[in-house]
Amino acid sequence: MTTSFIRSDDLTAFLAAMLEATPVYGPVAKRSRFVFDRLESPEELRLDYDVTILPPRKLFFSPAQDLLRFDEAGPAAALEPVEKVLFGVHFYDVKAIDQTDVLFAERNYDVNYMAHRQTTTIVAANIQNVSGRAFFASVGTEVRPKGHDAFLTAVDGGYVLEARTERGEALLGYGAFRPATEAEIDEAARVNAAALERCPEKLEHGTAEIAAKVRAAFSDDDLWSDLAKDCFSCGSCNTVCPTCYCFDVEDTWNVDQASGQRTRFWDACLTEDFAKVSLGEGATENFRETPGARFRHRIMRKAVYLNPKLGGPACVGCGRCSAACTADIADPVRVINRIMAS
Amino acid sequence: MNHQCHWTEVENIFMPREATIVRAEQATPTEKHFTLAMKDGRAMEFQPGQIVELGLFGYGEIPIGFASSPTRTESFDLVVRSVGRVSKAINRLTGGDSVWVRGPLGHGFDLAGLRGQDVLIVAGGIGLCPTRSLIQYILDRRDEFGRFILFYGTREPCLQLFRDDLACWRGADDVEYFETVDVGDDTWTGNVGVITTLFPKVELTPETRAVVCGPPIFYRFVVRELDLIGVPRENVFVDLERRMKCGVGKCGHCQINDKYVCVDGPVFSFAEVQDLEEAF
Numbered sequence: 001m002t003t004s005f006i007r008s009d010d011l012t013a014f015l016a017a018m019l020e021a022t023p024v025y026g027p028v029a030k031r032s033r034f035v036f037d038r039l040e041s042p043e044e045l046r047l048d049y050d051v052t053i054l055p056p057r058k059l060f061f062s063p064a065q066d067l068l069r070f071d072e073a074g075p076a077a078a079l080e081p082v083e084k085v086l087f088g089v090h091f092y093d094v095k096a097i098d099q100t101d102v103l104f105a106e107r108n109y110d111v112n113y114m115a116h117r118q119t120t121t122i123v124a125a126n127i128q129n130v131s132g133r134a135f136f137a138s139v140g141t142e143v144r145p146k147g148h149d150a151f152l153t154a155v156d157g158g159y160v161l162e163a164r165t166e167r168g169e170a171l172l173g174y175g176a177f178r179p180a181t182e183a184e185i186d187e188a189a190r191v192n193a194a195a196l197e198r199c200p201e202k203l204e205h206g207t208a209e210i211a212a213k214v215r216a217a218f219s220d221d222d223l224w225s226d227l228a229k230d231c232f233s234c235g236s237c238n239t240v241c242p243t244c245y246c247f248d249v250e251d252t253w254n255v256d257q258a259s260g261q262r263t264r265f266w267d268a269c270l271t272e273d274f275a276k277v278s279l280g281e282g283a284t285e286n287f288r289e290t291p292g293a294r295f296r297h298r299i300m301r302k303a304v305y306l307n308p309k310l311g312g313p314a315c316v317g318c319g320r321c322s323a324a325c326t327a328d329i330a331d332p333v334r335v336i337n338r339i340m341a342s
Numbered sequence: 343m344n345h346q347c348h349w350t351e352v353e354n355i356f357m358p359r360e361a362t363i364v365r366a367e368q369a370t371p372t373e374k375h376f377t378l379a380m381k382d383g384r385a386m387e388f389q390p391g392q393i394v395e396l397g398l399f400g401y402g403e404i405p406i407g408f409a410s411s412p413t414r415t416e417s418f419d420l421v422v423r424s425v426g427r428v429s430k431a432i433n434r435l436t437g438g439d440s441v442w443v444r445g446p447l448g449h450g451f452d453l454a455g456l457r458g459q460d461v462l463i464v465a466g467g468i469g470l471c472p473t474r475s476l477i478q479y480i481l482d483r484r485d486e487f488g489r490f491i492l493f494y495g496t497r498e499p500c501l502q503l504f505r506d507d508l509a510c511w512r513g514a515d516d517v518e519y520f521e522t523v524d525v526g527d528d529t530w531t532g533n534v535g536v537i538t539t540l541f542p543k544v545e546l547t548p549e550t551r552a553v554v555c556g557p558p559i560f561y562r563f564v565v566r567e568l569d570l571i572g573v574p575r576e577n578v579f580v581d582l583e584r585r586m587k588c589g590v591g592k593c594g595h596c597q598i599n600d601k602y603v604c605v606d607g608p609v610f611s612f613a614e615v616q617d618l619e620e621a622f
């Protein structure tokens with residue numbers, strides 16, 4: 001694979017040609033914040049974003065994704081994936097995509113996610129601005145981001161584009177790229193390393209050490225109820241998390257009352273009813289009854305449970321949950337550092 | 343991407359298959375017993391203890407354990423308890439109607455591990471439904487197993503399920519059957535008391551394999567009895583099917599600590615789940 005360079009002045013033409021050929025999604029401004037959205041024009045792209053409100057997961061697994069459609073004749077497929085480019089993803093979100101790739105593919109291969117994923121070319125981009133709660137430099141450092149097709153880094157006078165796959169390589173055709181020089185490649189590496197130095201928050205321990213100690217704290221009910229004592233059970237920490245993917249499935253009718261769809265909706269394990277089952281005659285049982293038990297489940301999932309499958313923690317240090325939590329209790333750094341210090 | 347298959351080559355795990363209701367019988371005021379056959383005429387191949395997602399378009403799906411044995415290939419049984427919107431809609435259906443099923447899903451009983459052994463099944467309430475699959479299996483292949491002891495407990499006599507089966511097991515010599523109710527009524531002449539009151543009625547060896555399925559509080563009490571007999575907890579199997587949703591290990595609803603009931607279970611050895619605080 002090649003590493004190329006494009007001048008800043010030529011980036012717009014490159015993006016315009018790509019937009020002409022295929023749908024492109026990237027970070028755009030939404031009031032004072034950023035979201036991943038379909039680009040209407042190259043000018044909308046904001047490679048200087050710090051973090052988006054929601055992670056790019058929504059492109060493969062939308063908040064309401066039809067699994068099938070039905071009518072009197074029975075069910076039919078609802079899957080209509082579209083080839084597209086996802087442009088400008090920070091490396092922590094690429095790591096999160098790697099995780100959902102593994103989890104949706106393992107055991108029962110979930111085509112509803114994989115189809116959208118496999119029709120997406122991902123271009124990662126360097127982090128120009130760091131969000132206020134990020135800690136991506138100190139979490140899961142043993143895991144490298146994999147699921148991208150190219151990596152774009154802003155350097156002096158232009159951008160270095162490192163193609164990682166054939167699909168990434170193919171993007172070069174849209175723009176006035178030339179081979180990058182050694183100096184440009186070195187500069188790109190320095191730029192990416194420097195972003196790691198700018199995280200405002202930091203985990204003080206390694207993955208294995210954290211996993212062992214957090215797991216050992218499982219039965220410390222006082223700890224968990226104290227950590228969760230201000231929790232509203234709103235589930236925002238789940239909704240914004242790039243590695244969360246729980247869902248609920250519901251059928252809805254169309255107005256004809258004869259056809260409809262079976263749809264999955266994002267769900268959140270912090271909400272009160274998540275692990276509640278009805279037993280009949282109005283009786284219910286809730287397997288994670290208290291906010292503390294639910295808060296613990298989330299931290300266990302992020303720091304412990306999935307590590308063997310993923311080769312690292314199921315948290316990539318984006319800091320979205322910390323910023324989204326009204327009570328400001330969701331921050332994994334504070335929770336984990338407190339447990340490690342105890 | 344580190345996943346080998348291409349999406350165009352894979353079936354949608356959420357796509358169900360059509361089944362026809364061959365027979366529907368109101369078993370108790372809240373439970374309906376369905377006998378189903380696949381529309382395409384093929385047998386449903388499964389292991390006792392596995393589950394299926396039973397659905398009706400426009401309403402949704404519910405996970406249910408097979409209540410009949412795969413040795414009986416022409417049809418399969420499911421018992422649906424009216425507890426929510428989906429189950430209530432399904433329980434309005436009758437013979438000839440269609441339903442949609444996805445499965446079999448999950449891991450059932452370790453039949454290889456049970457073969458040649460004395461087997462004790464302890465079922466409470468609707469816990470008889472998933473265990474009936476294993477009960478029928480053992481009865482259909484009776485000489486592959488050692489002694490076969492069955493305990494069944496319900497709150498009241500009117501809540502007993504599979505009455506024809508019970509009548510047959512009471513007099514049978516290929517199963518040592520014992521039953522109890524928490525509270526009797528005018529017609530009840532049998533044992534009254536919780537499930538553990540059945541243990542003194544029969545001699546059990548520590549080599550017995552035990553299968554336990556009932557309401558959440560049931561497990562600790564039954565396992566305590568089995569501990570006294572000396573049955574190691576690796577040889578005690580529990581069925582935790584009651585808490586699933588998607589059935590394929592994705593939605594996260596069935597998680598008990600780090601285990602997914604729908605793919606790692608619903609059958610677990612008690613040794614595997616006893617320390618999982620969220621299990622019972």
Ligand code: SF4
Nearest residue numbers: 231232234235237325
């Ligand atoms: S931890 Fe915060 S964001 Fe998460 S459910 Fe509780 S209050 Fe909501």
Ligand code: SF4
Nearest residue numbers: 241315316318319321
């Ligand atoms: S747990 Fe919080 S910091 Fe970690 S990946 Fe999820 S949202 Fe980002």
Ligand code: FES
Nearest residue numbers: 587589592594604
């Ligand atoms: S029921 Fe959805 S993950 Fe098990």
